Amino acid sequence: MNNYVDTYCPECDAEVHAHIRMQQAVLVVRGEDVVYNESIAVCPACGTIIGDARIEEANLDRAYDVYRSCHGIMSPDEIRNLRASYGLSLREFSRFLGFGEQTAYRYERGDLPDQTHGNTLRSASTISGARLLLSQNRRKLSDRSVGRIEQRIQAMEGGAAKEFEIRLTLEDREASSPSAVNGYRRLSLERVVALAFILAEKCKELYWTKFQKATFFVDMAYFDKTSQSLTGLTYAHATYGPVIDCKEEVRFILAERGVVDFIEYGYGEILTPLRCENMPFSDEELSFIDEMTQFVNTFGSATDLSDYSHKLSCWIGSNDGETIEYTRTDGEVTQAINDRLAAIH
Ligand SMILES: [Zn+2]
Structure with a gap:
């Protein structure tokens, strides 16, 4: 955000070029005090703090971000990326997760998922979680979506198997005795x-x-x-x-x-x-x-x-x-x- 915003000061009853200041603030999110940095617009003429919807929305996003990271809840970006990794429409993605039709849409737009939905989203990014969700919600999904989800699960399994193999190879090298092959030094x-x-x-x-x-x-x-x-x-x-x-x-x-x-x-x-x-x-x-x-x-x-x-x-x-x-x-x-x-x- 810029350091200035053009807005309206009700005290001066005029359009003003207001300075934006940062300050620490506390917002109660789901009954919990969340400490975050909020920005406030200050009128350059009278010094009044001006309420501006754009700034307040950004403040709410920041407080949510803090809450999300404390609770391991995915950010809207991460949720969008997760859905993209499955190649699903918003509606099919919601069905896959067992949410209401509009729910995934709201979360991608910035709404804060509750703890249960937050957990479901996280589990959808794991192999076992995705398998479980698919078995629970398969009948709500189109054949095409089921195919895509199965493909994605296979890709995750392939990735995990490959990673396991890579780690084994490297562990093996690290444990190999010094010789002419590694220049008389264990791989470091x-x-x-x-x-x-x-x-x-x-x-x-x-x-x-x-x-x-x-x-x-x-x-x-x-x-x-x-x-x-x-x-x-x-x-x-x-x-x-x-x-x-x-x-x-x-x-x-x-x-x-x-x-x-x-x-x-x-x-x-x-x-x-x-x-x-x-x-x-x-x-x-x-x-x-x-x-x-x-x-x-x-x-x-x-x-x-x-x-x-x-x-x-x-x-x-x-x-x-x-x-x-x-x-x-x-x-x-x-x-x-x-x-x-x-x-x-
Ligand atoms: Zn003013």
């Missing part, structure tokens, strides 16, 4: 997400493929230097250069932890930094990563960096899908990085 997701954050922050146009080449160079060079990888990631040979062998799982974790965002850009997606709460690296490791980002930034495009990795004998000497063990770099990756930096400077 803390390190992977922190490295992704730094690379996203410092590297130009960090496409998803470029990201994987970058982590490959970082890990391998760090292994050359210390006989240990930086993250514990495992790399495999792919047609277009080395890739993280559990890349889907890594992508899932990066998105879930909110460290980077994936933005559609040009011919793919680029990683942009969001936030990183834990920084597990030492100063020495951080300055090493910094040098590596300088190396990555000597390449104009993801393809150039990819092409450069094709010169490495540890890539040439491996077959498609084969794991590139850390012991195969033997100083070569570091040499390639130094050559590149020397040629540029």
